[in-house]
Amino acid sequence: MRKSIVLLITLLFITAIAALIIKNVDDTQKITQYGNMNKNLVQLQMSINNINDEIGEFISNNNDNLSEVFEMIPEAIPLEFGDIKALVTLELYDESSYYLFDKNITKNLSDEDRMYIVDPYTLEEFIKENNITNKKQIDFVVDKYVDYVRDDKILSIKDKFIPKKLPKLDEQNNSIEYVSLEYSVQVGNIEANVEMIINSRYKTKEMYKVSIDRN
Template sequence: MKKSIVLLITLLFISAISLLVFKNLSSGEIYLSSVNKEHNNTQVILLIKNAQEELLSYFSKDERYDSFISKKEELSLPFHIKGIDFSLTLSKYNKEININDFSLSDKKKKKLFLQKIEIIFNENNGEINIFKDVVNSYFLRYKITKENPIINSKQVNNIMSDYLQKTYRKEANELIEKIGFLPITFRESEKKQNNNIQYILCTLDFKINKQEYRSHFILDIEKKTNNTGVIDFAFTFK
């Protein structure tokens, strides 16, 4: 019975998201029939923006966000509408290491953080001392502080590239997957920290007129990072 309820909730969620996507693709503004690449790029960005707004609206109700997080690690929804191959992938943005915690000023919290990353690096055959040197150098060079934190994946990737160079490694995928950023949780105040930041990692893939597009971004459901509710936006096409 319990499994049936979980399945029903999942199906209802998929149906709701599917309707949102169909609504956007069916609107007159988003009809993509042109073979002109520049026109398609503009229209795809508009479609992505609309999808972001619909997803933020959908997940803004706590019970929907909680239901999604508790029932699914990742959700992938493929569509084919109006000649467009479309895929939406959603998952909770959850990284074991918040790179911004290197800016912690509370000594006890900083000590616990450093102990935590040392364990993670040891478990993944990483070189923690080199990593700490790379992070400290990057923070100093770009003046990264509590007030001016790491705010996107590109910055994290740059740090990891420096780390790979200094360790003469070609890859460190296990570690890279564990390192991210949360611009809010590291901030210290007299009040209790809010550790329940609602972030959802989204990837949108399109294929239109044989042209492939990909966008990934993080939804800040409560819009605590900025008023758009979207951070770490990236858009690529082939």
């Protein structure tokens, strides 16, 4: 019985997102008729805002049984209506898959380890330019730094960069779970890719990254 309820909740969630995408088409037509706006960009922004809001609400409402809910959610949820196409992927946050670094990632290193970084200011600038969320991005930034300073000593301590740990309890000692969300939205020739980590209890974004490409 409980699994049936969870499955129904999941189906309602997918239906709600699909309905929002359909509504976006109608709302966009109403907005663009009063001004010289790029219709695709308007639909893209509205789709991102609505998907973010709907997923945040869904996660918050099911905070107490997230594990069960996520067993029912498909690995990827494809959505399409007219010119709008979306592909949504949701999963429980895995600490081993993501790294949330402070901008000054060298501050947790020992004095001895810092000696391997010949130009810490340049390294920190490269870190600021990239919202690091996985090991591949760490490798990219370090390789970029090595090419710039022409010194590869930093490779000896790359694995010692310490990520920011997300708290498992709030100030009232309530447990907190996090959800990893990735989705793409394409409207005509414009595509947005969104990545975020959401605090399931408070719907806050611990990491948020949006990139937009034109095909």
